[in-house]
Amino acid sequence: MCGIVGVVSNAPVNQLLYDAMLLLQHRGQDAAGIVTMLERKFFMHKAKGMVRDVFRTRNMRALPGNIGLGQVRYPTAGNADSEEEAQPFYVNAPFGITLVHNGNLTNAHALRAELFSTDHRHTNTESDSEVLLNVLAHELARATQGAPLQLEEIFKAATAVHRRLRGSYAVVSLIAGHGLLVFRDPYGIRPLCLGRSADGAWMAASESVALEGSGFTFERDVAPGEAVFIDLQGQLHARQCAADPVLDPCIFEFVYLARPDSTIDGISVYQARLNLGETLAQRVISTVPPNEIDVIVPIPESSRPSATQLAHLLGIPYREGFVKNRYVGRTFIMPGQGVRKKSVRQKLNVIASEFKGRNVLLVDDSIVRGTTSREIVQMARDAGARKVYMASAAPPVRFPNVYGIDMPTKDELVAHGRSIEEIRQLIGCDALIYQDVDAMKRAVRKAAPAQGGSVPLAGFEASCFDGVYVTGDIDTEAIQRMNGNRPRIEETEEDSSRLVLPNAS
């Protein structure tokens, strides 16, 4: 995941973009970038780091114009360490286009070869988003054939782009001298929504929290396969450009990725998490008698809504046993297992009195590599807990994700190829309770409104839990190819994060 945003206004947008990106910071902490446009000229600043570190006053002053876009990056393709792969990306022809992307193309490898041999376009990084931009540029050139750009050609190009791309993509792009083009893949895997301000400005963003926090009113989600073009006068034009759009949003957004105060495709993330706590309660009861649990303790941050609901239903006290250092980022989205492990301890500290002599049930939203749970269980024991039970509001994560969440190989997943009992032993808890896959889907769906958008909710992209890849073209070979170009982080206890490039000996 990454966070993306675009704004068309009649006043400067640099501060608006910056503020919206701060509201999306939880979606990517690796790099940040903004492009604005004044007349036909683009102004760009991007670098590795979090928003507040990347942009100084002098950078902000150098971003003039009433239209622009931005991204916070969490790399899932290419090289996490590369400054060049920070977004936005830019191409000069046709017209001049910049683009930000949230998602992951599963056919980037084939497209890159095709771009070079057939389309005669050059890409200069390993990023799939640069490939995406070049496909869009090629299709815009093909649709216009040298003539001025009209609305019909924009939608024709978007249609052709959908035909060529596979995987997940929520995109905001800026066409110099024309306007903002926004589109979402035909399955709607990654989120994207639109909002309006009182003075008529438009904002497109990954999550509704960015709209609301920036003074915009949520208008609607971008439908899967839909392309929306907002011209320089602020007129919005929309068209369904995919042959067979279906809405299968990524369920992990509701489990962990998104902010709880966001609504995605009509589903309140907070309500979905409460519901997950409710169904989890039934699983807990069937594993550990509630009278053997003295206290329920959430693992901050994302598990809190599920843990409160669980505690409420079981009638067991909910206590804060871990305090989070708010200056440490999300550990799951940090590149490198060593960095993640170290930062769990830096990030969370125990309140020993909540554990001493008690049987505690720790609740997390998900267990991915098991780094957090292992450390946390040990910390609870060190603090004097008698029994430490562990519950996950999501089912076991057993399969790699290829749609923009950084869990690319099955071997790194603690639940892959292991029984619940084996995972329990690895994590070191006295009982381990997982949500069930169908119950998770039901719980999230229950938070959906009766009436959906223009494309109704079909199901969920839940491949990391059930191994079903909604785009249908993913096999072991495809996963290996996607990972082939990604640098690995070599792990040892002492030297925790040495970067190893592929092909390095």
Ligand SMILES: O=P(O)(O)OC[C@H]1O[C@H](OP(=O)(O)OP(=O)(O)O)[C@H](O)[C@@H]1O
């Ligand atoms: O099994 P693991 O590989 O450790 O990953 C799972 C953990 O990572 C996430 O927390 P994170 O610290 O990223 O963010 P949060 O503060 O929003 O919960 C998630 O909420 C789990 O706690």
Ligand SMILES: NC(=O)CC[C@H](N)C(=O)O
């Ligand atoms: N998480 C994402 O959405 C990543 C976007 C893109 N695949 C990149 O690696 O930069």
Ligand SMILES: [Mg+2]
């Ligand atoms: Mg967490």
